[in-house]
Amino acid sequence: MVKDRLLIWKLRKGDEDALRRIYDRYKDDLLTIAVCLLYEIDDAVKVLHDVFVSFADNAGEFRLYGGLRSYLTTCVVNCVHKRLNSRMYKIIETRGREQEVSTGLQEAKEAGFDDEQTERLTKTLSELPIRQREVIVMHLLGRMQFSEIAKLQNISTNTVRNRYSHGLEELLSNLGGEAVE
Amino acid sequence: MKQTDDLERSIRQLHLAADARTDERILVDAIAALRSSAQAETTEEVTSLWKTVVKNRLLVIAITSVIIIAVLFGLKALRGLHKLPEQAVPQKEIPVTEDRLKAKTEAEIVKAAEELEKELGKIIRLLEAGDVNGLTAILSEGSIQTRLAAAFCLAEIGDVRAIAALEKLSAEFGAGDANNPFARAVSSIKSRFEQAKEPADKGGIGRAVPEGRLSAPAETEKGPKYIRGWLVNANDNPVSGTVQLGEQKVMTTVEGAFTIRRPAFEKFDAVLGWASNTEGNLGCFFIWDKDTDIADAAIVVEPLAGLSGLIVDVDANPVSGFELEMSVQMQDGVEYSSGAGTEGWQIQERGDGFFEINSIPTGIRLELTVSKAGFDTLVTIIDDLEAGQRLDLGRLTLKPLEELSEKKKWNCMLSGFVIDEKGEPIADAEVSMRIAEEFFGTQTDASGRYELSELPEGVPLEMIVSAEGYGNNLLTYTCFESESKTDIQVFPPAYDWYGRPAPGLLVSKWLNTEPIRLEELRGMVVLLQAGIDLSEYPENPESLSSLLHLGQMRDVLNEYDGKQLAAVAIHKYLHEKTLSEDKILQLIEENGINFPVAVDDKMEAARGLRPAGERSPQEGVIKVSPRGLAVSGSTHSLYDVKASPAYYIIDKNGLLRGTPNEDNLKDWIEELLGE
Numbered sequence: 001m002v003k004d005r006l007l008i009w010k011l012r013k014g015d016e017d018a019l020r021r022i023y024d025r026y027k028d029d030l031l032t033i034a035v036c037l038l039y040e041i042d043d044a045v046k047v048l049h050d051v052f053v054s055f056a057d058n059a060g061e062f063r064l065y066g067g068l069r070s071y072l073t074t075c076v077v078n079c080v081h082k083r084l085n086s087r088m089y090k091i092i093e094t095r096g097r098e099q100e101v102s103t104g105l106q107e108a109k110e111a112g113f114d115d116e117q118t119e120r121l122t123k124t125l126s127e128l129p130i131r132q133r134e135v136i137v138m139h140l141l142g143r144m145q146f147s148e149i150a151k152l153q154n155i156s157t158n159t160v161r162n163r164y165s166h167g168l169e170e171l172l173s174n175l176g177g178e179a180v181e
Numbered sequence: 182m183k184q185t186d187d188l189e190r191s192i193r194q195l196h197l198a199a200d201a202r203t204d205e206r207i208l209v210d211a212i213a214a215l216r217s218s219a220q221a222e223t224t225e226e227v228t229s230l231w232k233t234v235v236k237n238r239l240l241v242i243a244i245t246s247v248i249i250i251a252v253l254f255g256l257k258a259l260r261g262l263h264k265l266p267e268q269a270v271p272q273k274e275i276p277v278t279e280d281r282l283k284a285k286t287e288a289e290i291v292k293a294a295e296e297l298e299k300e301l302g303k304i305i306r307l308l309e310a311g312d313v314n315g316l317t318a319i320l321s322e323g324s325i326q327t328r329l330a331a332a333f334c335l336a337e338i339g340d341v342r343a344i345a346a347l348e349k350l351s352a353e354f355g356a357g358d359a360n361n362p363f364a365r366a367v368s369s370i371k372s373r374f375e376q377a378k379e380p381a382d383k384g385g386i387g388r389a390v391p392e393g394r395l396s397a398p399a400e401t402e403k404g405p406k407y408i409r410g411w412l413v414n415a416n417d418n419p420v421s422g423t424v425q426l427g428e429q430k431v432m433t434t435v436e437g438a439f440t441i442r443r444p445a446f447e448k449f450d451a452v453l454g455w456a457s458n459t460e461g462n463l464g465c466f467f468i469w470d471k472d473t474d475i476a477d478a479a480i481v482v483e484p485l486a487g488l489s490g491l492i493v494d495v496d497a498n499p500v501s502g503f504e505l506e507m508s509v510q511m512q513d514g515v516e517y518s519s520g521a522g523t524e525g526w527q528i529q530e531r532g533d534g535f536f537e538i539n540s541i542p543t544g545i546r547l548e549l550t551v552s553k554a555g556f557d558t559l560v561t562i563i564d565d566l567e568a569g570q571r572l573d574l575g576r577l578t579l580k581p582l583e584e585l586s587e588k589k590k591w592n593c594m595l596s597g598f599v600i601d602e603k604g605e606p607i608a609d610a611e612v613s614m615r616i617a618e619e620f621f622g623t624q625t626d627a628s629g630r631y632e633l634s635e636l637p638e639g640v641p642l643e644m645i646v647s648a649e650g651y652g653n654n655l656l657t658y659t660c661f662e663s664e665s666k667t668d669i670q671v672f673p674p675a676y677d678w679y680g681r682p683a684p685g686l687l688v689s690k691w692l693n694t695e696p697i698r699l700e701e702l703r704g705m706v707v708l709l710q711a712g713i714d715l716s717e718y719p720e721n722p723e724s725l726s727s728l729l730h731l732g733q734m735r736d737v738l739n740e741y742d743g744k745q746l747a748a749v750a751i752h753k754y755l756h757e758k759t760l761s762e763d764k765i766l767q768l769i770e771e772n773g774i775n776f777p778v779a780v781d782d783k784m785e786a787a788r789g790l791r792p793a794g795e796r797s798p799q800e801g802v803i804k805v806s807p808r809g810l811a812v813s814g815s816t817h818s819l820y821d822v823k824a825s826p827a828y829y830i831i832d833k834n835g836l837l838r839g840t841p842n843e844d845n846l847k848d849w850i851e852e853l854l855g856e
Binding site for chain 1: 192193196198199203204207210212214216
């Protein structure tokens with residue numbers, strides 16, 4: 001946390017090395033979060049790109065009130081929302097033209113995953129209702145507390161917990177009752 | 182439950198990484214955004230220097246006039262000059278290049294006001310930068326208002342280099358000293374020069390101020406405190422650049438002069454500041470807390486030093502993935518804040534064990550720490566690095582933790598007292614330390630003193646301090662010296678809550694009753710028992726003990742039947758255990774447990790719920806974190822359960838009063854029932 005604050009301080013002064021360090025520290029985790037929410041790696045990479053460009057663009061005014069990881073995780077989630085909305089729009093728009101839009105159901109190799117099990121888990125995650133998916137990903141991968149998530153989404157902590165446990169149950173059921181090892 | 186835990190673990194372990202090309206592409210765009218954002222900010226700063234935004238142009242003139250007068254009066258107040266002349270504009274005219282105040286049309290007035298506004302803005306910037314040359318230039322070519330403002334600013338800076346230009350203006354002004362603002366500025370500068378002849382380093386700023394340099398402590402009763410100084414090289418020639426102190430960064434003049442606000446000191450004796458230019462870092466300096474006056478800082482700029490080395494293991498193989506940190510250390514009893522300076526040096530790791538640290542200031546003690554999981558932390562002290570020196574530390578060997586037992590560095594001794602919340606020593610307290618398979622334990626004697634010897638040096642050790650009524654207290658300690666004395670202060674569970682409203686119960690399920698809240702039990706004395714664990718009954722002795730304690734609480738409750746005594750028990754959060762909730766309920770009912778029992782909620786909910794204003798420990802004592810050893814649930818975390826089971830007693834007003842034990846439980850009950 002102290003290191004993050006020092007990096008943010010440097011970043012606000014326009015220090016490019018600080019930006020690189022923040023990127024190196026969080027890129028993998030944030031990419032994983034984006035993939036778990038979107039499934040498509042290309043889309044997830046675009047989310048990562050947009051989050052960091054926006055982060056750098058606002059560096060001069062940035063003030064860190066909580067954890068940097070939580071902040072960046074939230075940015076990823078918000079960015080994913082925008083993408084999903086636009087993706088939905090694309091689906092609706094193109095239906096009339098009878099074009100097929102990729103919904104992300106691809107083979108592991110084509111999708112760019114290193115192994116089938118990771119692909120299976122992320123695919124199954126991405127098929128959960130978005131609200132449950134978000135809570136699971138923000139809690140387990142973004143390491144955010146339920147109360148933190150509740151505050152961000154403007155809902156009660158109990159609702160977050162319910163979404164989380166129902167999401168896990170559904171995930172378990174969709175995985176055939178076995179967690180991926 | 183196990184499946185869910187496995188699933189959670191699987192998700193946590195998910196890891197995806199972008200390739201290097203993607204990383205580079207993202208970083209290129211992000212850095213471009215950062216640069217463009219920095220440029221936009223600079224432009225905005227310059228244009229928005231004057232924050233008053235007015236739409237009525239005529240209002241600009243009035244406001245500008247107010248600002249001029251405010252600057253004049255304000256600066257006067259700072260330095261306690263005699264009262265200003267009756268008119269802001271001097272009676273006697275000084276030849277000026279333009280006479281803006283004689284403009285007659287509104288357009289001319291507005292234009293004049295705008296130009297004046299710009300010039301005053303420039304003067305403020307020059308004052309902040311301590312730019313004596315820039316301000317002196319205004320004395321010879323500005324309007325009368327700007328010359329006055331520049332004169333006051335020069336008097337504020339107190340630089341003798343401005344005296345000649347001010348005296349010339351003063352002579353042109355011609356009035357007697359009392360009414361001559363330029364003469365007053367000269368007097369002010371000269372009097373300061375007389376006041377501070379001694380070298381600045383008796384206070385400790387940078388190096389000694391050479392004879393004849395400016396030294397002008399400002400009045401400290403009013404106004405901000407500034408540091409004024411100049412950058413020079415080893416030959417005392419001026420160097421221009423940027424000075425950074427804490428969050429402040431100011432440019433120097435071409436002659437290296439600057440003014441910067443004195444930092445606020447918290448717990449440090451000195452703050453490390455930096456000087457740099459476009460080519461890199463130039464040097465560092467210290468601002469000392471004991472400098473109550475403003476003194477000039479002559480910062481001798483000298484080449485910075487560098488370090489390099491190679492991290493290897495015991496087989497001389499390069500080690501990668503280590504963490505390397507360097508910090509400024511306390512020296513000669515002085516503690517430096519390194520926060521302002523550590524960003525200046527650059528640590529580079531090549532990934533093959535080789536590291537390099539550049540831009541290191543000299544003249545301070547540095548501590549280099551290399552750590553990696555599974556290895557003993559390596560600490561190296563670097564003293565007296567010389568200017569411009571490139572020191573190669575050679576091979577630094579990281580030793581695996583499990584090999585420690587074969588090594589010889591087990592020669593540290595740790596002793597001290599275990600004390601309670603009042604600072605009184607505790608006899609017969611257990612003090613133990615564990616590292617890997619090694620175990621060191623002792624007990625405090627009658628005076629509360631403990632002693633542990635033959636401890637390994639430089640290795641983080643898990644320390645557990647246990648005492649009756651204080652539970653098990655966990656801390657981590659590392660011996661860096663052969664003999665250390667450390668007192669350990671322990672607190673009863675939930676000590677920070679004593680006398681405050683008892684925290685609410687964060688439970689996941691009530692086993693044998695409808696949900697209740699502590700608020701519903703106001704008016705009664707409440708006996709709360711936490712740390713119950715029946716999940717491994719009857720095999721686990723802890724479960725047997727828990728049932729026994731539940732039975733004891735049942736008996737106490739029955740004894741006080743009809744009195745205003747209530748009881749509640751909290752079972753630990755159920756992880757993977759053999760007994761289900763239904764079985765636990767059955768056990769409770771079979772044993773006639775006639776008070777509410779709930780299963781604790783998961784850990785996360787309790788985080789952040791701490792009372793405000795925690796009690797501070799005595800100086801020189803480790804205050805043991807009041808966290809329990811086991812992650813047993815939210816309520817357990819909130820109530821700092823450190824031993825199982827644990828009793829808490831809450832009075833009729835809902836205030837947590839203490840943590841009784843079996844011996845004094847009834848005394849507590851009687852006392853609170855009688856209130």
